[in-house]
Amino acid sequence: MYSGIGYRRGASSTCKILANGNKFLKKVVRWRIGNGCSIDIYKDIWILDKSLDNWHTFVATPEHDNQIVDKLISDGYWNVEELKILFREDLISLICGIQILPNQEDDCLELIHQNFGCSVSALAYKASVQDHSSCFYWECLKNIKLRPRVEVFWWRIFNNAIPTFQFLFQRRIQGEFDCPRGSIATEDLEHITLKCVKLVEIICYLNKWGFGIPNFKSFQECWKWMESYNKGHGYLINIYCSAAYLNWRARNRFLHEGKDDSAMVIATNSVSYASISYMVDKDKLGHWGTN
Incomplete structure (x- = not known):
C-alpha cells in the first residue's frame, strides 16, 4: 500500500526515489x-x-x-x-x-556532475538532503551579523554556487580539481571552509590570540559547533566565517594575480571584519574595536 505522496510508510530512501523519480532526478x-x-x-x-x-x-x-x-x-x-x-x-x-x-x-x-563512484539514486538522495539541510544552516548564520560580502559568500556555500576547482571540473569547464595553492587535495566546499592548509594556519593564529576555534573534520562537526555557539558566542562564529571568506578572496588573488596574503594578515583582518559588523549591545551603536 502506498500513501498519497507515492511511497509506503517507512519505505527506504531508494524506494522513495524510485516512487518520485522525476522529482528526485531533476536535481542531478x-x-x-x-x-x-x-x-x-x-x-x-x-x-x-x-x-x-x-x-x-x-x-x-x-x-x-x-x-x-x-x-x-x-x-x-x-x-x-x-x-x-x-x-x-x-x-x-x-x-x-x-x-x-x-x-x-x-x-x-x-x-549534471561527473560521477565519482556514486549510484544515480545516491546522487539524487544527496541532492535532496543538501537542499533541506542548507536552509537550516542558513537560518542559523542569519543571526550572526555577518558583513554583507561574508554573508553572500556563505549563502553561495549553502547553495553550491562557489566556483571551486571541483565545481568547474564536475561541469566539464576545467580539466583538474586539485587545490590551486599546491595542496594535494580536491578543492571542494569542505576544503575551502574547513581543510585548506592556509585556513588551518589562519585558525592557529587566531587560537594563539585566545579565540579557541576548533579544527573541524567535517561539515557536520562545524555546523554542530555553530548551532551550539550561536546564542552566546556569535562573535566567535563571525570571526570564523570571515576568515573563510577572506581566505577564499586571497586564494582568488593568488590565482589571478600571483599574490597571496599571509595567514597572519588574513587572521588580523578576520578579527577586524567581525569587530566592525558585530555590535556589543543591540540598543547601542558602538562596535567592538579590533584591539
Whole structure:
C-alpha cells in the first residue's frame, strides 16, 4: 500500500526515489542536445546545472513560455541570429560551447556532475538532503551579523554556487580539481571552509590570540559547533566565517594575480571584519574595536 505522496510508510530512501523519480532526478540530470525538440528553453536544464527561469540574473517574461530549443538550431549548428534575439553576448558564448550531437536524433538525459563512484539514486538522495539541510544552516548564520560580502559568500556555500576547482571540473569547464595553492587535495566546499592548509594556519593564529576555534573534520562537526555557539558566542562564529571568506578572496588573488596574503594578515583582518559588523549591545551603536 502506498500513501498519497507515492511511497509506503517507512519505505527506504531508494524506494522513495524510485516512487518520485522525476522529482528526485531533476536535481542531478540535464538534457544532452540532439535535435532540441524535447527541451524547453527556459524550464528545462540544458545549460550548466540550472534552468534559465531559476537563474538569479535572468528574467523570463510570459512570452517566453513553451519555446523549444530546436528553434535555436539550424542544420545541426547553433543559430547565432536566433540566439541574439533572446540572449546577451556572454550567455550566447556559453550556449555556443554546448555540443550538439548531429548523429543523435533525439535528446537524452545525462548526469549534471561527473560521477565519482556514486549510484544515480545516491546522487539524487544527496541532492535532496543538501537542499533541506542548507536552509537550516542558513537560518542559523542569519543571526550572526555577518558583513554583507561574508554573508553572500556563505549563502553561495549553502547553495553550491562557489566556483571551486571541483565545481568547474564536475561541469566539464576545467580539466583538474586539485587545490590551486599546491595542496594535494580536491578543492571542494569542505576544503575551502574547513581543510585548506592556509585556513588551518589562519585558525592557529587566531587560537594563539585566545579565540579557541576548533579544527573541524567535517561539515557536520562545524555546523554542530555553530548551532551550539550561536546564542552566546556569535562573535566567535563571525570571526570564523570571515576568515573563510577572506581566505577564499586571497586564494582568488593568488590565482589571478600571483599574490597571496599571509595567514597572519588574513587572521588580523578576520578579527577586524567581525569587530566592525558585530555590535556589543543591540540598543547601542558602538562596535567592538579590533584591539
